[in-house]
Amino acid sequence: MSVLGRKLPVTFVAVVAVLIMLVALLPAVSSTPAREVTLVARGMAFYLDGDPATSNPTLELRAGERVRVVFENTDRGMTHDFAVPALDVAMNLLDWNERGEVTFTAPDAPGSYEYVCRPHRLMMRGTIRVSR
Ligand SMILES: [Cu+2]
Secondary structure, three states, X not given: OEEOOEEOOHHHHHHHHHHHHHHHHHHHHHOOOOEEEEXXXXXXXXXXXXEEEEEOOOEEEEOOOEEEEEEEEOOOOOOEOOEEHHHOEEXXXXXXXXXXXXXXXXXXXXXXXXXXXXXXXXXXXXXXXXXX
8 A cells, every 4th residue: 555655565455444443442432330339229328339327328429430339128118219400410310129320420629418219318419520
């Protein structure tokens, strides 16, 4: 193959083509969730999976981070959800033994944002703390 009158080896052209494709794919790779947070609803409160002692825990996120919240409802007879109203984040209502998830991007601005279960927002609410 010749470019600007110079002969280029086919392997060189192939390597450049592969590099261009990799650069084109980078945005897709960087937007995959960097962090997964698993929450459980029990006794009308949120708990982090693996920490049954802290109800309605503060969730620590980095500014601009992609996060997937997986939420499991273990409250028999209760319907729960997970929502961050200030960020327009919400998942569908979950019946007992159901599990749902929602993926969102933490704001670029550090700050505190309330998360809630919308049907029980007076009891089931906590803070998402976003830091740099
Ligand atoms: Cu609830």
